[in-house]
Amino acid sequence: MTQGNSNVMVRFDRVSKRYPGGKEALSGVSFDLHRGEFAFLTGHSGAGKSTLLKLMMLMERASRGQVFVDGLNLNRLRPSQVPYLRRKVGVVFQNHQLLFDRSVYDNVALPLQIAGYSPADAGRRVRAALDSVGLLGMEKRNPIELSGGEQQRVGIARAVVNKPPLLLADEPTGNLDPELSAEIMNLFMRFQQVGVSVLIATHDIALVERLGHRRLILDHGQLHEGDVIAGGQYV
Amino acid sequence: MSEVRRKPVAKNADKKAQEKQSTGASLQKIGSRKRLSAWGAHHQLVAAETLLRLLKNPLASLLTWMVVAIALTLPGALWMALDNMQQFSGRFQESGRISVYLQPGTDVVQGRELAQRIDRLPGVAETEFIDADSALDDFRANSGLEAALDFLPENPLPSVILVEPPLQLPHAELMKLVGQLNNYQLVDTVQMDMAWLERLQAILDLSERLIWVLGILLALAILLVVGNTIRLAIAARVDEIRVVKLVGGTDAWVRRPFLYTGLWYGMVGGLLAWLLLIICWALLQGPVAQLAELYGSGFTLKPLSAGAAMILLLAAMILGWLGAWWSVSRHLGEIEP
Ligand SMILES: Nc1ncnc2c1ncn2[C@@H]1O[C@H](COP(=O)(O)OP(=O)(O)O)[C@@H](O)[C@H]1O
Numbered sequence: 001m002t003q004g005n006s007n008v009m010v011r012f013d014r015v016s017k018r019y020p021g022g023k024e025a026l027s028g029v030s031f032d033l034h035r036g037e038f039a040f041l042t043g044h045s046g047a048g049k050s051t052l053l054k055l056m057m058l059m060e061r062a063s064r065g066q067v068f069v070d071g072l073n074l075n076r077l078r079p080s081q082v083p084y085l086r087r088k089v090g091v092v093f094q095n096h097q098l099l100f101d102r103s104v105y106d107n108v109a110l111p112l113q114i115a116g117y118s119p120a121d122a123g124r125r126v127r128a129a130l131d132s133v134g135l136l137g138m139e140k141r142n143p144i145e146l147s148g149g150e151q152q153r154v155g156i157a158r159a160v161v162n163k164p165p166l167l168l169a170d171e172p173t174g175n176l177d178p179e180l181s182a183e184i185m186n187l188f189m190r191f192q193q194v195g196v197s198v199l200i201a202t203h204d205i206a207l208v209e210r211l212g213h214r215r216l217i218l219d220h221g222q223l224h225e226g227d228v229i230a231g232g233q234y235v
Numbered sequence: 236m237s238e239v240r241r242k243p244v245a246k247n248a249d250k251k252a253q254e255k256q257s258t259g260a261s262l263q264k265i266g267s268r269k270r271l272s273a274w275g276a277h278h279q280l281v282a283a284e285t286l287l288r289l290l291k292n293p294l295a296s297l298l299t300w301m302v303v304a305i306a307l308t309l310p311g312a313l314w315m316a317l318d319n320m321q322q323f324s325g326r327f328q329e330s331g332r333i334s335v336y337l338q339p340g341t342d343v344v345q346g347r348e349l350a351q352r353i354d355r356l357p358g359v360a361e362t363e364f365i366d367a368d369s370a371l372d373d374f375r376a377n378s379g380l381e382a383a384l385d386f387l388p389e390n391p392l393p394s395v396i397l398v399e400p401p402l403q404l405p406h407a408e409l410m411k412l413v414g415q416l417n418n419y420q421l422v423d424t425v426q427m428d429m430a431w432l433e434r435l436q437a438i439l440d441l442s443e444r445l446i447w448v449l450g451i452l453l454a455l456a457i458l459l460v461v462g463n464t465i466r467l468a469i470a471a472r473v474d475e476i477r478v479v480k481l482v483g484g485t486d487a488w489v490r491r492p493f494l495y496t497g498l499w500y501g502m503v504g505g506l507l508a509w510l511l512l513i514i515c516w517a518l519l520q521g522p523v524a525q526l527a528e529l530y531g532s533g534f535t536l537k538p539l540s541a542g543a544a545m546i547l548l549l550a551a552m553i554l555g556w557l558g559a560w561w562s563v564s565r566h567l568g569e570i571e572p
């Protein structure tokens with residue numbers, strides 16, 4: 001396969017995932033996500049959206065098929081290399097996974113600290129990331145004092161602070177009202193404009209249809225391209 | 236296909252590298268040096284943070300510290316005792332002397348001759364022959380039992396050759412000499428003034444073995460108690476570990492604070508053990524000196540030597556670190572994002 005193709009950010013090649021003792025969560029999923037491309041991943045609850053995202057982070061491993069991220073064959077990645085894969089992929093979860101024992105600044109700085117940035121370099125990048133999500137004045141606050149939307153934006157700042165080439169989000173607007181949701185989605189689209197590949201799992205169909213980007217639709221573990229199926233009958 | 240595409244790029248890069256070799260090399264160097272210094276800085280940061288965390292909340296760690304300290308104090312105190320006893324036995328080695336009692340009825344000439352022969356043996360520094368009659372005279376003069384001795388029909392005392400081995404004669408040589416002395420026909424019994432010393436040596440050997448056994452058991456106790464404390468620390472920071480792993484923290488990075496915490500538990504426990512040992516020494520020193528004086532000895536209890544104290548502290552830190560390592564390698568793998 002031409003997995004070395006530098007234009008492809010993510011490639012799934014007939015990927016299946018079966019959880020131990022469970023049914024198949026993904027069956028024969030194939031797609032490419034190009035560099036700088038923006039796509040939504042939709043589907044009913046339990047369709048396999050989270051599973052698909054987890055495969056890209058090696059939070060789960062594929063049962064069959066191959067997953068490539070930034071040219072890396074994840075099947076061949078040794079456990080000791082997994083951290084370096086994860087540094088290339090920014091992730092945002094619905095339960096934003098912030099740490100409440102430290103400030104907003106320290107939350108966002110964590111990936112930089114791990115990657116070995118000097119405090120001065122890190123400081124500049126943290127402020128840039130917080131600026132890009134509109135939270136520049138809140139560095140010293142504890143995330144627990146922030147609203148749900150603000151917390152989600154801290155999570156996004158942490159995901160992009162290391163300038164990863166790929167950004168994943170799992171139901172990032174799950175708890176937010178429509179207005180805030182649209183704001184968050186706009187934020188993601190701005191990262192795409194600076195060359196980041198973005199894949200967002202969501203079941204907020206109304207929002208997806210309004211924004212009109214490429215859609216990958218999961219249905220009981222099987223993937224369909226949104227533009228192939230007219231009228232969104234798999235939604 | 237990708238091969239074909241990559242080649243010209245590589246060629247280009249080669250050219251560029253040739254052109255700007257010096258700049259490229261120095262840039263590279265700065266990069267890796269920066270990385271190394273970041274790594275060192277993180278070690279310092281984690282070391283300081285974990286120590287501060289322990290010291291900020293000493294009550295939570297006090298139990299662990301005390302268990303480590305007591306587990307170290309027991310073998311430490313034994314070690315101190317052993318050191319002192321060795322010093323004690325060393326002093327007495329110098330006065331080792333062998334009394335060779337001759338058969339009853341051995342005459343003076345034969346006795347003197349044997350004494351001269353013994354004098355020429357290797358491992359003998361000096362001999363002195365005391366015939367039975369002068370032994371009796373001595374006894375009469377010193378014992379105050381003159382009247383009683385007059386009732387005895389004949390001299391009850393044998394002739395004796397006092398044999399002085401040289402100072403610090405090895406134990407094995409000494410035993411060989413005793414065997415040789417026993418083989419002479421004229422010799423009745425050989426008595427070492429040092430029989431008790433031999434027993435002391437045996438006790439010292441036993442104590443040393445005991446320290447090892449006790450030390451190993453207590454080392455295990457330290458591993459277990461630090462390991463368990465670290466297990467609780469890990470459980471309290473599961474969320475943080477998940478997030479760190481999610482954003483690309485390596486296992487080494489995740490392990491680091493826990494290993495330092497184990498190291499500090501060992502260190503603080505070791506320092507407390509020093510304190511306990513000094514208290515033990517201060518409490519015992521007076522009575523021991525008093526007892527020694529009653530026996531007419533100038534013996535004083537020495538505290539644990541500086542070298543031994545350092546070894547104790549170092550062992551404590553290594554054990555704390557190992558306990559943490561053991562706990563971390565068991566529990567960290569279970570925590571995945
Ligand atoms: N850890 C797991 N163990 C077993 N089954 C799981 C696990 N995670 C998800 N599943 C199952 O896999 C299927 C897909 O789940 P998921 O990827 O979470 O779907 P979605 O995110 O689209 O709601 C579901 O049937 C779910 O029950």
Ligand SMILES: [Mg+2]
Binds near residue numbers: 049
């Ligand atoms: Mg999900």
